[in-house]
Amino acid sequence: MHSNQPKVRRITAAVSLALLGYGSAVMAQQADNGKLESVIVTANKRAQNLQDVPASITVLNDAVLQRANVRDLEDVPALSPALTLSYGTQPGNFSINMRGIGTFSLGIGVEADVAVIVDDVPLGMQAGAFKDLADVGRIEVLKGPQSTLFGKSSIAGAINITTKPLGGPWKTNATTYVTNDHEWRAGFSTGGSVSDTLRVRLAASKTSFDGTLNNLTTGKKLNGSKGDNLSGKLEWQPLDQLTLTLTPHYNRTEKFCCSTAFTAMSPGALYRNAPQLPPSVVLSGITVGPDNRDVRNDYPTGGKFHDAGTGVKLDWAFDDNGPLKGHTLTSISSYSKYHMDDYQDNDNTDVDILPFLLLPNGQPTGMHGGLYQYGYFDVKSTTQEFRLTSPDKGALRYVAGLWYGKNNLTRELTKAPLIQAYGTAYGADAWNTSKAIYGQGTWDFRADTSLIAGARYNDEDTGYNFRRYTVPPQAHALTEFYTKSDTDKSSTYKLGLEHRLNKDTMLYAMASTGHKGKAYDLTSGFTAATAKLPAVAPETATSYELGWKQSLLDNRAMFSVALFRTNFKHFQQSSSFFDDDGTFRTGLNSIGGLRTQGLEVEGSVRVTRELQLNGSFAYTEATIQEFENGPCYNVVNAAGTGSTPGPGCAQNPKYNNTFVQNLAGKTLPNAPKIKVNLGGQYDLMLPSQSFNGFIAGNTRYQSRTQFSLSQDPTTIQGAYSITNLSLGVKDKQDRYKVTLLVNNLFDKRYATGLNNAIANGTWSPKAPNTPIAVNTTEWMPPRDFQRYFGARLDVTF
Helix, strand or coil: CHHHHHHHHHHHHHHHHHHHHHCCCCCCCECCCCCECCCEECCCCCCEEHHHCCCCEEEEEHHHHHHCCCCEHHHHHHCCCCEEEECCCCHHHCEEEECCECCCCCCCCCCCCEEEEECCEECCCHHHHCCECCCEEEEEEEECCCHHHHCCCCCCEEEEEEECCCCCCCEEEEEEEEECCCEEEEEEEEEEECCCCEEEEEEEEEEEECCCEEECCCCEEECEEEEEEEEEEEEEEEECCEEEEEEEEEEEEEEECCCCEEEEECCCCCHHHCCCCCHHHHCCCCCCCCCCCEECCCCCCEEEEEEEEEEEEEEEECCCCCCCCCCEEEEEEEEEEEEEEEEEECCCCCCCCHHHCECCCCCECCCCCCCEEEEEEEEEEEEEEEEEECCCCCCEEEEEEEEEEEEEEEEEEEEECCCCCCCEEEEEEEEEEEEEEEEEEEEEEECCEEEEEEEEEEEEEEEEEEEEECCCCCCCCEEEEEEEEEEEEEEEEEEEEEEEEECCEEEEEEEEEEEECCECCCCCCCCHHHHHCCCECCEEEEEEEEEEEEEECCCCEEEEEEEEEEEEEEEEEEEEEECCCCCEEEEEEEEEEEEEEEEEEEEEEECCCCEEEEEEEEEEEEEEEECCCECCCEEECCCCCCEEECCCEEEEHHHCCEEEECCCCCECCCCCCEEEEEEEEEEECCCCCCEEEEEEEEEEEECCEECCCCCCHHHEECCEEEEEEEEEEEECCCCEEEEEEEECCCCCCCCCEEEEEECCCCCCCCCCCCCCCCEEEEEECCCCCCCEEEEEEEEEC
């Protein structure tokens, strides 16, 4: 009891700060009258003031995104405590986690738990979200199940992205950004009103970051990225009642990630039991240690992708003479195509290792080269939505709609070298077609109290084709083929009550359900036995939330508080492991039940005209409730010659006597209990100059994090805090802005991924060599793993 007091004091202090007005890092812009501006969101598919929406939402507007130098989605969790990201070997394996919930290592047969929507169009595959956020005006982080309004892939939440609005006089913006660790960006946008009925906008950007690891083989960096973006927006109003909005986009990105570097290795290691391959040869020039950032790769790792598409939105505003007066009928159509080529160095060395490896029959391979893999993803998405929105006035306000969406996904993978012993080649197609009807409304049955109700009925058809091929240098031939199709009908609901104590205070209670469709584990581990099994069961959720939203000091301060609990059944979770040839793999599990619950506080306060403070706090417990056949981790055996399953792992006849552990009560991976963000900006007024100055800063804190579903104690990242500072000058006519910044001011090291392997097939000597248990650990350093400096110039003309 006594040992928990420091943690309780930290939590209490953070909540107190937020309630005093330090709140969310994102709430509002400054207004000339010294008050906070209202923030408009579209979380309920209609424009509303954030303080009037009965839900926990974090909003990142354009000013916040610029101040934090947000480039892509990977930067957003630093500004929203509800979010974390889990990384795989390439973007197809990334996962967005909301309140600790996310399906790590997404295959094409598994939906995401968090939907990403751009200008009312959901992405067909979550991997498409990991690109530069070009020309974005607002990001809304919607927490908890959003299935009633957004349907697929939003069982844990949604990220609603809106590009910058059109209108006003013609304006051109240009921005450049450069850092001392070789990141640079350049962006350009131009647009405005062409006439009373036509508005256009064109934006382009180019970005590059070398990376955080040193590849001694090539002399280049790893774990960086580069990208090109081109987007447009056209709004035409040929009739007073009709508005057409067109939003084409094109993106090309390469992420040369996500490699890890060795941080520890037990003495006596041999690579794949070959006496000719000790670490001094395989890892030549690399000093293995906690801060090691050197690797040796002779084959690239990461993904190179491009996507193109467009959305077409038609709004028809009914006049005041008919039965639908004041209503708006909206049609939203979209088509997009995403393609990614991915590749991975599987041996993590540039040595010619194949002559020293043995086939299963004990014979030498008779070949030269190394181990690697390559493949591609193809995703084609088509959507159509019809939506009827009532006027904002009146006691009853609602939105109702019809939805159609179709995704066709293809995955091809070949794992080399060109030998059967270490090779695999497969291809898979997955498809899902969903049709839905939905509605949500608010009824003011009293002047100060409203009832919120919503429902969605979804009919989904899913299926797959799976192909396995011979491995080169054999002639390409199909060796196995499996196919399956399923249907899934579901209903989700939302019911809530909102009560306004006065114009500044709102209380709400909300209950909602979520649904995610059937899943297929279409990876290299797919077998004939797997094909006979039914699809992984749909995932469901039931959520409860209590909230309080408050404005203070004549709208100079505002905050929100939310208490939540969400229970998931048949949660679809992948666990990761390294197979005998060192390749990173995942396996899909259906966890019987889990729960996420906690407290969130957000707010902002305008202390003076010059000073604004903001921040956020989240306490989240994401724990497994039922998972009796969970994965195990290994420990070195007493003799030091091999490994044994860790504590809690045992053979279970119910699961073919494999070693499993009951994970009930354990935490989900990458789900820190506490995240805090505190920051602010001070504007320095200079009456005698043509410009003003400013200084801004923020500190974010995160408690310890377990990266492994198996609960391996060596894959825990300790608590850390990161502080960023910036200062600069801004022209009073908004013609230019110069910003100097330092990120990770106190040079704090932390990891976004940790791996641990004991006595695996890659580094453990065995007979005829002297058997030794070798333990290796690896880390993945994030973008801001160390202090760096930058400068930014924004110009408007």
